[in-house]
Amino acid sequence: MKVLITAAAAVIGLVLVVTLGIVGVVIADEDAEATETTDGGGGLQGVPAEFREWILKADAACKQPAMVPSLLAAQLYQESRFSTNATSHVGAQGPAQFMPGTWATWGRDDDGNGEASPWDIGDAVMAQGRMMCSLLKQAEKSGYPGDVRALALAGYNAGWGRVEQYGGVPPKSFAGGETYNYVQIILSTMPRFEGSGMLQVSGSGKGAKALRKAATRLGTPYSWGGGSPHGPTLGFCSAGSGYRNGTCVADDTVGFDCSSLVLYAYWPDVKLPRTAAAQYGATSDRAVSRQNLKPGDLLFWSHGGSGAIYHVALYAGDGNVLHAPRTGKTVEVVPLTSAMPDRDYYGATRP
Missing domain, CATH: 3.90.1720.10 (endopeptidase domain like (from Nostoc punctiforme))
Structure with a gap:
C-alpha cells in the first residue's frame, strides 16, 4: 500500500449562510488545504463516497467547459452538507434542494430504482448537473459580465429571470445579499474539493x-x-x-x-x-x-x-x-x- 500526502491539515471554520430560505453550513478554510481522497478521485476530494460516483457522472454528462466536479461538490455542500434528508422551510427537498416545480423539469430516475426522487442521491445529483449544465450554457450565451459559473449559480439559487433582471449576478441589495453570498461562498469553497487523489488505498478486506x-x-x-x-x-x-x-x-x-x-x-x-x-x-x-x-x-x-x-x-x-x-x-x-x-x-x- 502506498500513501501520498501533499498538504498539512486545515483548520476549519464554520460559516452559516441563509440562502433564499435554505440554511447552508459552509466550511471555510483558515489554513492550508488538506482534503485528500482515495483511489484517484477523478479530480475530486473531500466528498462522501456515496456522492462521488454521481458527481463524476453528472460532470461527464455535461459538455460545458466551465463544468467541473468541484463546482457540483461545493454547491451540494452549500445546499445540504451532503445530507440526504435536507429540507427548507420554503419546501426545497433533498441534497440538491430542489423545489417541487423545478424538480418536475429536471428530475429523472437516474439510479434506476423505479422512482425519480429528489431525496435519492443519484437522481438529485444528476438533476443538479443537468440544470447547472443548462444554466452554464445560458450564461455563456448571455454575454453578461463575470464568471459564467457565478451566473449559473445565481440562476440556480434565484432563477435565471433574476440574472436577466440585473444583467448578471444579483447585487447584495437583492434578497439581503442571499444570492450574492451563495455564489461567492460556493466559488470560494470549490478549491477544497479539487484534487487528483492524494491517498491511494490498495488491497481488500x-x-x-x-x-x-x-x-x-x-x-x-x-x-x-x-x-x-x-x-x-x-x-x-x-x-x-x-x-x-x-x-x-x-x-x-x-x-x-x-x-x-x-x-x-x-x-x-x-x-x-x-x-x-x-x-x-x-x-x-x-x-x-x-x-x-x-x-x-x-x-x-x-x-x-x-x-x-x-x-x-x-x-x-x-x-x-x-x-x-x-x-x-x-x-x-x-x-x-x-x-x-x-x-x-x-x-x-x-x-
Missing part, C-alpha cells in the same frame, strides 16, 4: 475497506461527541471538551470525534462500540504489534492503562494514520509518530 470509507471524510471538522455510523453530526461540550479558546464550538459543529470516525469507517461490516476505550476493549483480543500493522488497524493512545485510553486512529500505511485529532482540527492523515504524543502510544488491534 475489512481494514482496507474501512480506510477507504474513512478517507472520504478527510477535511471534515472535528466535533466532540459528534458523528454516527451514518456520518457526521452536531457534537456537544462536556467537562472541558468541545471548547476552543474558552468557547463551546462542538454544539455548532457538524463532524466526527476520533471514535465516531472509526465507528463510521467500519459500519456495518463491523459494529464497533462508540468510545475509544470501548473499541479497544472490543478488539483487544486481536492485538497487533507496531511492526505488523496493516491498513485499517486501530491504534490507541492512553494516559495510563486500558482504562485511560483517550484516542483512536486508523492505520493508513507507510507509517501514517488517518484520524480526527481534536477540536479546531479536521480529519487528516499524519505520521503515526506525531499524531499524538509518542509516549502515550498504547497499542494496536485488528477488528
Whole structure:
C-alpha cells in the first residue's frame, strides 16, 4: 500500500449562510488545504463516497467547459452538507434542494430504482448537473459580465429571470445579499474539493475497506461527541471538551470525534462500540504489534492503562494514520509518530 500526502491539515471554520430560505453550513478554510481522497478521485476530494460516483457522472454528462466536479461538490455542500434528508422551510427537498416545480423539469430516475426522487442521491445529483449544465450554457450565451459559473449559480439559487433582471449576478441589495453570498461562498469553497487523489488505498478486506470509507471524510471538522455510523453530526461540550479558546464550538459543529470516525469507517461490516476505550476493549483480543500493522488497524493512545485510553486512529500505511485529532482540527492523515504524543502510544488491534 502506498500513501501520498501533499498538504498539512486545515483548520476549519464554520460559516452559516441563509440562502433564499435554505440554511447552508459552509466550511471555510483558515489554513492550508488538506482534503485528500482515495483511489484517484477523478479530480475530486473531500466528498462522501456515496456522492462521488454521481458527481463524476453528472460532470461527464455535461459538455460545458466551465463544468467541473468541484463546482457540483461545493454547491451540494452549500445546499445540504451532503445530507440526504435536507429540507427548507420554503419546501426545497433533498441534497440538491430542489423545489417541487423545478424538480418536475429536471428530475429523472437516474439510479434506476423505479422512482425519480429528489431525496435519492443519484437522481438529485444528476438533476443538479443537468440544470447547472443548462444554466452554464445560458450564461455563456448571455454575454453578461463575470464568471459564467457565478451566473449559473445565481440562476440556480434565484432563477435565471433574476440574472436577466440585473444583467448578471444579483447585487447584495437583492434578497439581503442571499444570492450574492451563495455564489461567492460556493466559488470560494470549490478549491477544497479539487484534487487528483492524494491517498491511494490498495488491497481488500475489512481494514482496507474501512480506510477507504474513512478517507472520504478527510477535511471534515472535528466535533466532540459528534458523528454516527451514518456520518457526521452536531457534537456537544462536556467537562472541558468541545471548547476552543474558552468557547463551546462542538454544539455548532457538524463532524466526527476520533471514535465516531472509526465507528463510521467500519459500519456495518463491523459494529464497533462508540468510545475509544470501548473499541479497544472490543478488539483487544486481536492485538497487533507496531511492526505488523496493516491498513485499517486501530491504534490507541492512553494516559495510563486500558482504562485511560483517550484516542483512536486508523492505520493508513507507510507509517501514517488517518484520524480526527481534536477540536479546531479536521480529519487528516499524519505520521503515526506525531499524531499524538509518542509516549502515550498504547497499542494496536485488528477488528
